[in-house]
Amino acid sequence: MHTFDIKKQQHIYFIGIGGISMSGLAELLLFNGHKVTGSDARSSLLTERLEKKGAVIYYDQTVCHIPDDTDMVVYSAAIRPGNPDLDTAAARGIPTLTRAELLGQVMKDYKYSVAVSGTHGKTTTTSMISEILLEAGTDPTLSIGGILQTIGGNFRVGGSDYFVTEACEYTNSFLSFFPYIGIILNIDADHLDFFKDLDDIRHSFHEFARLIPGDGLLIVNEEIPRYDEFISDLKCRIITVGKSEKCDYYEKDISLDDNAHATFTAVCSDPDIPDRRFTLGVPGVHNVFNSLAAIALADELGIDPAITRKALKGFKGSDRRFQYKGDMPAADGSGTFSIYDDYAHHPTEIRATMNTALKLNHNELWVIFQPHTYTRTKVLIDDFAEVLAMADHCILTDIYAAREKDDLGISSDTLADRIRAKGRDCIHISAFDDIGKYVSQNCTKNDLLITMGAGDVVNIGEALLQKK
Secondary structure (H helix, E strand, O other), rough: OOOOOOOOEEEEEEEEEOHHHHHHHHHHHHOOOOEEEEEEEOOHHHHHHHHHHEEEEEEOOOOOOOOOOOOOEOOOOOOOOOOOHHHHHHHOOEEEEEEEHHEEEEEEEOEEEEEEEEEOOOHHHHHHHHHHHHHHHOOEEEEEEEHHHHHHEEOOOOOEEEEEEOOOHHHHHHHHOOEEEEEEOOOOOOOOOOOOOOHHHHHHHHHHOOOOOOOOOOEEEEOOOOHHHOOOOOEEEEEEEEEEOOOOEEEEEEOOOOOOEEEEEEEEEOOOOOOOEEEEEEEEEEEHHHHHHHHHHHHOOOOOHHHHHHHHHHHOOOOOOOOOEEEOOOOOOOOOOEEEEOOOOOOOHHHHHOOOOOHHOOOEEEEEEEOHHHHHHOOOOOHHHHHOOOEEEEEEEEEEEOOOOOOOOOOOHHHHHHHOOOOHHHHOOHHHHHHHHHHHOOOEEEEOOEEEOOOOOOOHHHHHHHHO
């Protein structure tokens, strides 16, 4: 693997520079005086931000744009052989790194590198930790898989020894990292277009934990199946979080307000740390567990619990995490219905979002769901049908293929049939404009509508709100 020295100024070319993590790394290199160029399929707020900071970006990926003086090429997981830039880099002998490899090498320059992993909850937990460190005045460098309003983006360049990043398991990206502190929130069956099965996924998370040095720390969900087997050979210190009293950190006495915001007691097994009450600024009982990992980390870093309490209450969520978007006039003209948006694209995530929505005061629950990848839909179709049937009405878009070419004989019609078999209203509509018209004509006073999925389904709700 090519070794990158962030202190030695170079010309770096990014293929897919507009990605949520790629754009952040490009911004970090610009901040450190490197020359940055790159390509992407389209312009976005993230690429426009980079251009304002000095990056040169080409919006055509059908031809090569790599300048002759390029020292290194970085590419994202979405880039495959056959991409003109990537093939040219290989032909010219230009050193290349994946996004994850570059991020891992950047982490080496920070004493306290924190990597937040897990099948679900990474972005929210990373954002919670970020809010705490910012409130504590630690001046951290942050890499988040979503937009955090506090920093006005997904990346923040700090001047301290603290670096916090999400650690994604897909294509084993997180095995290129160098964490001093690792967090594992959960392990679930996902990304089965890459992993063979759940045991293969467990193996990758185990290898991630083994990256933590002996003087480092792992904060881990003690309720991960076969947990003892999972941690048996780790050399680092371990702190467990969960619901059981045998965990180092657990919660009790949870109550929810009318907006599903939780207040709870965080209990620590350390007798020197008293029980403390926390109130979250984001809805959902599932976020209590996410916050426990953040609380445990804050305690380890010596942050005043009053700061942690203030940060968690003030954190209102990252974009696309049960995000309130606005209200629309109801079909009968008697009032309004509310539109929310959520990134959930796995049955476990959808269930958590549904449970949160059902606790809010509403008439009927509508979900516009965009299935994400044929593989995930095919393997988990019964689980998808079960959780989507929690809604009163479900509208399915076409499956968002993302990186996949083979539809595996699966479609949204197949999923719609499974949901209707459970006695729930479900319809498949391909065109986003038609979906918008349908809900406008059918959502009534006090209904709750969620656009849900990891693709571009968010555009449906935003288009509706622009027309009201």
